[in-house]
Amino acid sequence: MDIESVGVIGAGQMGNGIAHVMALAGYNVVLNDVNQTALDTALVQIHKNMARQVSREKITQSTMDTAIARIQTSLSLTDVGATDLVIEAATERESVKQAIFDDLLPHLKPETILTSNTSSISITRLASRTDRPERFMGFHFMNPVPVMQLVELIRGIATDEPTFTACQRVVERLGKTSASAEDFPAFIVNRILMPMINEAVYTLYEGVGSVKSIDESMKLGANHPMGPLELADFIGLDTCLAIMNVLHDGLADTKYRPCPLLTKYVEAGWLGRKTQRGFYDYR
Ligand code: CAA
Numbered sequence: 001m002d003i004e005s006v007g008v009i010g011a012g013q014m015g016n017g018i019a020h021v022m023a024l025a026g027y028n029v030v031l032n033d034v035n036q037t038a039l040d041t042a043l044v045q046i047h048k049n050m051a052r053q054v055s056r057e058k059i060t061q062s063t064m065d066t067a068i069a070r071i072q073t074s075l076s077l078t079d080v081g082a083t084d085l086v087i088e089a090a091t092e093r094e095s096v097k098q099a100i101f102d103d104l105l106p107h108l109k110p111e112t113i114l115t116s117n118t119s120s121i122s123i124t125r126l127a128s129r130t131d132r133p134e135r136f137m138g139f140h141f142m143n144p145v146p147v148m149q150l151v152e153l154i155r156g157i158a159t160d161e162p163t164f165t166a167c168q169r170v171v172e173r174l175g176k177t178s179a180s181a182e183d184f185p186a187f188i189v190n191r192i193l194m195p196m197i198n199e200a201v202y203t204l205y206e207g208v209g210s211v212k213s214i215d216e217s218m219k220l221g222a223n224h225p226m227g228p229l230e231l232a233d234f235i236g237l238d239t240c241l242a243i244m245n246v247l248h249d250g251l252a253d254t255k256y257r258p259c260p261l262l263t264k265y266v267e268a269g270w271l272g273r274k275t276q277r278g279f280y281d282y283r
Contacts, residue, residue: 001084001111001113001162001166002084003027003084003085003113003166003169003170004027004028004084005027005028005029005030005082005083005084005085006018006022006027006028006029006030006083006084006085006086006087006170007029007030007032007079007080007081007082007083007085007086007087008022008029008030008031008032008086008087008089009032009033009077009080009086009087009088009089009090009100009104010032010033010088010089010090010091010117011031011032011033011035011038011039011041011042011073012038012042012089012090012091013143013144013274014089014117014141014143014145015031015033015042015089015090015117016031016042016043016045016046017049017141017143017144017145017146018087018089018117018141018145019031019042019046019071020046020049020050020067020145020146021145021146021174021176022174023046023067023068023070023071024050024059024063024067025173025174025175026070026173027070027170027173028070028072028083029070029071029072030072030073030074030079030080030082030083031071031072031073031074032073032074032075032076032077032079032080033073033075034075036075039073039074039075042073043071043073046068046071047068049144049146050064050067050068051064053146077100077103077104077107078107080104080107081104081106081107081108081109081112082107082109083112084109084111084112084113085112085113085115085166085167085170086104086108086112086113086114086115087115087116087117087139088100088101088114088115088116088117088118089116089117089141092118092119092120092121092239092242093242094121094125094126097116097118097121097126098126098129101114101126101129101130102129105130105131108132110132111135112135113135113136113137113163113166113167114130114132114135114136115136115137115138115139115167116136116138116139117138117139117140117141118138118140119140119186119187119190119239119243120185120186120187120190120242120243120246120247121246122156122183122185122250123136123137123138123154123155123156123159123183124156124157124158124183126156127156127157127158127159128158133156133157133158133159134158134159134160134163135159135160135163136156136158136159136163137153137154137155137156137159137163137164137167138152138153138154138155138156138181138183138187139151139153139154139167140152140153140154140187140189142189143234143235148176149176149177150176150177150178150179150189151171151174151176151177151178151179152178152179152181152187152188152189153167153168153171153178153179153180153181154180154181154182154183154187155180155181155182155183156183157183164180184250185246185247185249185250185251186243186246186247186250190243190247191247194240194243194244194247195244195247195255195256196228197228197229197231197232197235197240198240198244198256198258198259198262199228200214200218200227200228200229200232201229201232201259201261201262202259202261204229204261204279205259205260205261211229211279211280214227214228214229215227215228215229215230229278229279229280230279230280232262232272232278232279233272233273233278233279233280233282234272234273235272236271236272236273236274237262237265237266237270237271237272237278238266238271240262241258241262241263241266244256244257244258244262245258265278265279
């Protein structure tokens with residue numbers, strides 16, 4: 001199946017990044033959200049990020065203008081339903097994603113491939129409640145989407161080969177690399193990354209090191225571009241906790257238990273950069 005248009009549901013950090021890279025790769029994009037302010041903010045962010053690429057001579061001004069013109073924002077799922085590939089990038093809560101799919105399905109072309117950018121929720125379970133489990137799979141981008149090279153492609157138990165191949169071709173057209181993952185809790189990247197971040201929080205909780213010394217140790221001692229606590233703030237502490245809970249519940253192993261300090265920060269509403277406060281203070 002030839003994919004020419006992409007519907008992106010959710011105009012937050014991930015959704016606007018996905019719209020950005022899809023438009024630059026030549027796809028017509030429908031960027032959908034329930035909230036007009038979120039759509040407006042997303043467009044401002046896309047402009048800003050593309051302008052930075054222009055100023056660093058990664059793309060030309062005319063490439064940027066053409067790409068921006070390919071992005072249509074919409075509050076209606078009917079517009080999304082007419083696209084060839086849908087990527088759901090809404091809040092990382094199963095009930096929210098489920099409600100979106102329920103509303104979307106009546107508008108969806110039969111041949112459209114339906115995917116989720118979920119970082120940890122079971123693809124098989126999400127797919128089973130749609131009318132197209134064979135044309136459903138995980139399409140997981142990393143943050144920041146315009147920069148990160150990897151896209152995890154996750155097969156649900158029923159995902160068929162043409163669907164997987166079509167998504168692989170989209171990743172190639174984006175100039176990114178795909179990694180194929182089977183549908184088990186948190187897939188590959190977060191199965192490995194989140195326990196590392198959680199362990200960094202335990203290291204802080206147990207007083208082994210300060211925020212600064214933990215982050216500097218991993219940046220200078222392991223060559224990570226960001227320290228684990230800085231990265232947790234960047235991803236969102238609520239997202240980190242949600243993924244640890246998926247690992248803990250799904251694999252039933254105490255090695256995945258979320259650090260109580262991570263839970264406490266989330267309960268305080270200190271969610272990282274997006275709330276101006278996490279392990280660091282951004283105010
Ligand atoms: N959007 C678009 N582009 C951005 C950006 C953003 N939010 N932030 C930075 N960039 C671009 C810059 O324009 C710059 O591009 P060029 O090299 O082409 O000029 C490049 O990224 C480097 O930026 P900076 O020099 O300003 O900053 P930096 O060198 O400190 O890099 C970083 C910033 C790329 C974010 C780097 O710190 C990094 O790689 N951090 C780790 C990110 C990471 O691990 N992401 C995965 C998170 S896990 C995940 O996403 C999965 C999940 O489900 C939770």
